[in-house]
Amino acid sequence: MSIFEVLTIIIPSTLLTAAPLIFTSLGGVFSERSGVVNIGLEGLMSVGAFTAAISTLALEHSGFGDASPWIAILIAAIAGGLFSLIHAVVSISFRADQTVSGVALNFLAAGLTIFLVKMIYEGKGQTPYITHNIDKISIPGLSKIPFIGPIFFQQVTYTSYLAILVSVLVWFIIFKTPFGLRLRSVGEHPAAADTLGINVSRMRYIGVALSGVFGGIGGAVYLVTITSNYSVSTIAGQGFLALAALVFGKWHPIGAMGASLFFGFAQALSITSQQIPYLDRLPSVIMLTAPYVLTLIVLTGFVGRAEAPKADGVPYIKGQR
């Protein structure tokens, strides 16, 4: 098998597995840049995936056809945004420990989604499979380019490219707009931002809600491109992997995207390594644990220091120094 053939297997697979991670870790960027730690990304993805599953099924049933999964992603975004408001209220207004609230959010999401699945599907622990998922396609025109085409534009989904475009957009919003500056300022030094007339709580609510929207999209994309049905094991650790990508990417949108692609690559390798000469001899455990081990190494500062926003995780109480 030539290197070219190996790449045509690994790269599309990387793009596929990275897309949900990119969306979710971008959500994490919004929340943590505003100063609210979000351990609840896993739960937000579960809510997104669950919503996507039931809405795609409902839309298919009403005859929306191929548009169903796309509309479902939008519904999941709204559901994720609403669900994340619990985290916002508890950790911003009620000043609960943000990590505690995030842990509870994951619990609630896992319990609630399966509870509802059992309610809707008469005691079954999983939803039926959706029939209209977002398929892998060859992008017309671009896939005909010699060499590059088969690697990057065959057997891919539009969501992967959308994810990459959105991360550039998020970078622009956070670093080039007044809104982004305000968001970052409440995450770095909320008291100073408050003095300048920025409503700290409101900015943080927006940050958390956006993390819910993006987490919901991430979960939905995972469902409509990869698993096609929702059960208790659908989002097994994807949210925490996105959290790792956020840290590995040093709380930067482009960094988070790069880290997600890299983690997607590691996941793709662990799945496809059986087909690839030489790699099939490597224990899969190395590929599976690589994202986590590398994140730990990055955090130790051997490869450039990863600094969280200054006020990340600290509730803001007016008048308190």
Added chain:
Amino acid sequence: MIGFLKKINWMTLLIPIVSVILGLLCGAVIMLIIGYNPLLAYQSIVESIFLQPYYGGETIRAMIPLVLAGLAVAFAFRTGLFNIGVEGQLMVGWLASVACAIIFGHLPRVLLLPMSIIAGGAAGALWGYIPGLLKAKFKVHEVISTIMMNYIALYTTAYIIKNFLYHEGERTPTIPASASLASNFLANLTQGSRLHWGFIVVIIAVIAMWYILWKTTKGYELRAVGFSPDASKYAGMNVSRNIVLSLTISGIFAGLGGAMEGLGTYQYMTINSAFTGIGFNGIAVALLGLNSPIGVVFAGALFAGLQTGGLTMQSVAGVPVELIQIIIALIIFFVGSSYVIKWAIERLSRKGHKK
């Protein structure tokens, strides 16, 4: 002055109690909305735990790892550290104890059983030591590093079982009887539940945590670091070393929790594709138990009872067992929002005084 102190103690005790009541009320509301009978559901939980020896035994059985996980989280909390890695520490402890029991299976019981328990604790200690070291040396936040360690544990234990300790049925072989904590006596006593001798380890662990933190100089240092790392440093304490120590001891508790599952409940370890959930429940237990050893026991009893009774609830009242998880999540939210609950109670009591 004494009256004042009494009032504060009541207040701190009141928050977990109010949280549990609110959590159960919310659960009842959810059941009402969907059309179940909440009274029947809660009644079935209480009746099964207290009147049926099997479920009573299973509740205590479920308490064993849950309390140890809760102690692990609470111990680290006392030093100001949030150990989310109990889940991973528990898994490596589970595997280490089972592996030790199988490899040294020829040794007599007096040696093998303590060795296997210690192996579990030691593996957990190692899994806690690494994030501790990363925090002390490189200022890596323990929340992130312990989450990473969880996943490393999940995949590594699965890999080790698959390649070195494989037995039909995606699990390790069963441990020899000489390393087992299970007992026919306890099983007969509770009409065939999986209750095992591990509860003795739990009692020792509860006392050990209380003794270490409140009766030794080292424990005083650990708590001081939790209150204020800067003040402790100024007082001449080695903050870094205390951080490492705290997470290591926390890991021991968690590892023991895993050993109890391996040597007691199951007698083997399966290849896990997802977490056991005991470690994450331990966070809830520690929070509700106000990070005190005795509080953890009560909180552990409550959650173990809810989870075991939840199975009867499902069969009797038809309510999916996931409702219990929802209630537990809500209880954590309420305990976490103690600031608002305190504020509400104070307002209510002030109004009462005016009248």
